[in-house]
Amino acid sequence: MAMNISRSMFGMGALFSTFLAASPAFAGTFYCDNDRSASQYPNCSTPGAPGWAYGGGSGDRNGDHRRQTSGHEVYYWDFNGVDGRKFELRVYLNNVLFTDPSARYYRKVGFNIDGIGNLNQNTAPGGWSYIGVQTVMSTSMSIGVNAYGVPPQGVTGADEIWVYSVASLAATDIHDDAGLCASALVADPKIVSLQQKMLDATDHYRDVKGTFDIAFSNNGQNQHVDFTVSESLRSSSVRITDQKGSVVEHVSNGRNGQVRHPDTSSFETSSLAPVERPVGARQFFTNTCEPVYVHRQDPAWAGVAEEVTSPQNYAFWLTAGQAKITGTERLLGRTVTVVEGLHDAYLSTKLGAAAFKMWVDDETGVLLKLVGTKDDGTVAYSIDVTNIQFNRGVDAKAFAMDAPAGWKNLTLQAK
Known part of the structure; x- marks a missing residue:
């Protein structure tokens, strides 16, 4: 959370300042892993943070990773020589232990720390x-990640990251131009069309209000969500209630985000970096057949509401899920397309489910229902939208950054 961002970074900055100053200039594209030997990475270091454990697994890049075991400290990858560069960031997720549904990624430059994106690590394809x-x-700059959920659900993971200059992308980002991985791509044009609508769902409505229930047995997530999202105002208000009745509220106006804890009359505020729309293919394979999934960050920063309002992870499932359209139905007064598919080995192991079925709104690409089942038909996870309204207008006051008077401000300022 914002209250812990500065503590882990500034306590270790001096330790690595000499190392960073001696490093060669940023070369346009660079990988940074979690290996304990910083000498392998002349442009970066990984100081880690309290509450993060070093581990290994068969799904990891180079056989190692870090995972959050306690608290909300940010894990950092520190880079040198990136001045004046527009860069893109990719993160490697292929470990079944990474089950955080609300990880947040940050950039830190000098004393400024900004959120740059949210990602559901639990449902992201490998x-x-x-x-x-x-x-x-x-x-210099640092890239960080931590558990943004309160209380955190699942385990936040940190593996290798891939940072590269946009100017050098054409020379360094090698695609599978020979078509060696083409068999893994979606062939059905109807699935392709539906997938694209899901990936760009935020283009197909001005505002949306609703409620849904979300439950995943593998990480203990069990929440009721009330949301108001305005893409035209780049703002959102999301109220999350867990199975014990604890409430957390997330509010964003596109420039700043605020997390409110009514149970303890406290709040935290953080800065959000500008969101840019990605250019080019939204999914492809490298020349070694490693899949790349290009997420589009929601300008409204709707957090957990994006499971419904911008269902990109679930859209990517259609690539490797042997998915097929099985029909059209009416749900919540909307026309929806029903899609069924099988999980690949990675997601099946992680989520404890063999198959999935989803109901997608035809007009917007918004996800209205999702069910994952085990081989015996037992439900392993589900998302059920119980109410939804599009383009009815919103009250901008819902996105105000003013916490109630007398609440404790938990935000720590960088020093």
Whole structure:
């Protein structure tokens, strides 16, 4: 959370300042892993943070990772020589232990820390997930990740990240131009069309209000969500209630985000970096057949509401899920397309489900229902929208950054 961002970084900055100053200039594209030997990475270091454990697994890049075991400290990858560069960020997620449904990624430049993207690590398909594009005018920067959920659900993971200059992308980002991985791509044009609408759902409505229930047995997520999202105002208000009745509220106006804790009359405020729309293919394979999934960050920063309002992870499931359209139905007064598919080995192991079925709104690409089942038909996870309204207008006061008078401000300022 914002209250812990500065503590883990500034306590270790001096330790690595000499190392960073001696490093060669940023070379346009670079990988940074979690290996304990910083000498392997002349442009980056991974100081870690309290509450993060070092581990290994068969799904990891280079056989190692870090995972959050306690608290909300941010895990950082520190880079040198990126001044004046517009860069893009991809993160590698292929470990079944990474089950955080609300991980947040940050950039830190000098004393400024901004959120640059949200990602559901629990449902992200295995491979590289694109987070976003940013411009950095500094001699160094850090990329960070932590559990943004309160209380955190699942385990936040940190594996290798891939940072590269947009200007160098054409020369360094090698695609599968020979078509060696083409068999893994979606062939059904109807699935392709539906998938694209889901990936760009935020283009197909001005505002949306609703409620839904979300439950995943593998990470204990069990929440009721009330949301108001305005894409035209780049703002959102989301109220999350867990099975114990605890409430957390997330509010964003596109420039700042605020997390409110009514149970303790406290709040935290954080800065949000500008969101840019990605250019080019939204999914492809490298020349070694590693999948790359290009997420589009929601300008409204709707957090957990994006499971419904911008269902990109579930759209990517259609690529490797042997998905097929099985019919059309009416749900909540809307016409929906029904899609069924099988999980690949990675998601099946992680989610404890063999198959999925989803109901997607034809007009917008919004997800209205999702069910994942085990081999015996037992439900492993579900999302059920119980009410939804599109383009009815919103009250901008819902997105105000003013916490109630007398509440405790938990935000710590960088020093």
